[in-house]
Amino acid sequence: MTIQSFIPPHRTLMGPGPSDISPQVLQALSRPTVGHLDPLFINMMDELKQLLKYAFQTENEFTIAVSAPGSAGMEACFVNLVEAGDKVVVCRNGVFGERMRENVVRCGGKAVVVDNEWGEPVDIKKVKDTLDANPDTKLLAFVHAETSTGAVSDAQALAALAQERGVLTIVDAVTSLGGVPLKVDEWGLDAVYSGSQKCLSCVPGLSPLTFSAAAIQRIQNRQSPVQSWFLDQSLVLGYWSGEGKRSYHHTAPVNSLYALHEALLVLKNEGLENAWQRHQAMHEKLKKGLEAMGIQFVVDEAYRLPQLNAVYIPDGVDDAAVRSVLLNDYNLEIGSGLGALAGKTWRIGLMGYAARNENVALCLKALDETLNK
């Protein structure tokens, strides 16, 4: 076996993530590594916290990036906030709601599931009824933007329901952060995690995370230790804290954090509102083109994510063959369906740097040529 350096082609990434990454962010990624306790690096981490607060629209002091992918960010929320026996209402309308339920169970919690069809948003009324029927509920967990279906749920309304009952919220914002409005403080969300590789257009491997004061208080009042050492945020806080001496927890992924800093700076310079509008505008353009080709959306327009376009594969079309032609002949990646929608749908991402005119044009033309070959 002779192994050579890996030289990847330049793909246009329009799947469910990782999304396209700007040359500027890749350049930041490869800057010289410094020590993770270097004063210059610690200063950069402080800036990164500020930038994350802007992206999340929060003043939460605990706003960091977990040194691992979004699924570790999800787990960080559950292992820190759930104790054995705690009842958690989990909304499930796609793959990631089910993963949340799995997390509750592995923490020894009691999951009460509110199910909705894949492609539909979480039903507010059902959640209200479930909370009413379970007054001992400690946490409400839901996915803001379901990456597996492309549906957005009303996080603000769900958080309001939880607040009325003194229930804390755990919110999956992996695909929403930077792509559609997400207002952590205004909506009163408690534990929110995201991923670096979606609308932030950074490399995969980091999970932005923010905890409200109420979430921190809940962690501080735990009766039992957090089952994970790596994800125990009371230990991590000592490392990310700006006050005094940093306590060593683990070696931060230095270069990936350079890239996240740069990607968040790009977002801040564009402005969140502008980024949201750009995602919407690119979605409209893509939608117009797809519908002209007779392709239909899975999700109703009222709760459709602009950045994640789940569409039905036209009758008689070979799913894998089309994606393979797009990848091999056009260097264009679109996503397959996941879970219940596997084989029936494609997922076309317009996330972050991928939400550009030239990407939409390429995607429409390449798809048109491939389907009509």
Next chain:
Amino acid sequence: MTIQSFIPPHRTLMGPGPSDISPQVLQALSRPTVGHLDPLFINMMDELKQLLKYAFQTENEFTIAVSAPGSAGMEACFVNLVEAGDKVVVCRNGVFGERMRENVVRCGGKAVVVDNEWGEPVDIKKVKDTLDANPDTKLLAFVHAETSTGAVSDAQALAALAQERGVLTIVDAVTSLGGVPLKVDEWGLDAVYSGSQKCLSCVPGLSPLTFSAAAIQRIQNRQSPVQSWFLDQSLVLGYWSGEGKRSYHHTAPVNSLYALHEALLVLKNEGLENAWQRHQAMHEKLKKGLEAMGIQFVVDEAYRLPQLNAVYIPDGVDDAAVRSVLLNDYNLEIGSGLGALAGKTWRIGLMGYAARNENVALCLKALDETLNK
């Protein structure tokens, strides 16, 4: 607050990690991101497994990189192999042995600790006596190369003791992999984790991991689910497996894996034995220079790691002031002491790409000038 792009200086990294990274590896890091399910990427992951097997000197089919730092690799071993009530003998002669004990407790296991002084290797006789006194022991956990002290323990002898008793081993090889002999199959180690940012000279954030067939069997025979979803290796295996269709688990840190592939290729092209010899030769050179300056080593020569040189800070010298001058005036990072050795020692790393003549020369001259200013 005006935040600019972060432009780090070029530091020479001679602390306990991250270590110096070659331009070649940083270049690989910043190649265009492809999808984590792209056939070309999956092929690269297969190559990466081969390269990891070489580095670990193993034929273990389960040989991967955890998508998170070494402490997550440690936790992956414990959460998968320890079930509630399991007795684990943990050897503690520095920071990381204590972290292992912490992991056992958080998994609900019963830790029996074998203590040795910081700076000493694990005492084989003590371990033997402890295993004799605890015939119901399921696992033996120890650190091969203690990053906090610079002492190497006899992993081969410890593994032999465990094998005699049918006890599996969990081995921390974070600082040993690539720097000193580590022979997973020949020595019969069962669960071994490392870090990307030490002697492999890759960016921090990944944890190479290998499980023997016996370790896999133990995982498959578990009575209870693994408490971590993210670190449940039975799920991860489906993603890293070369056979048939990949099952989606989490989004791999694509670019960091490019860098690890390149760093391992560098190691393979040099050859493991040559790398071990280079680390030893650079250590001899550093040692000669330091001793000429009257600086003494913490660890006895018989079990001293060449890649992690813990030395006593000379009397009357201000620890932080010296490290600060080295960093600010020479762009040279050396490490402070950790835990019981904090304030008393420095740790000078000669790891991977840092183990070069020019680094040793810079370190000796800069230290000499600073101490005699």
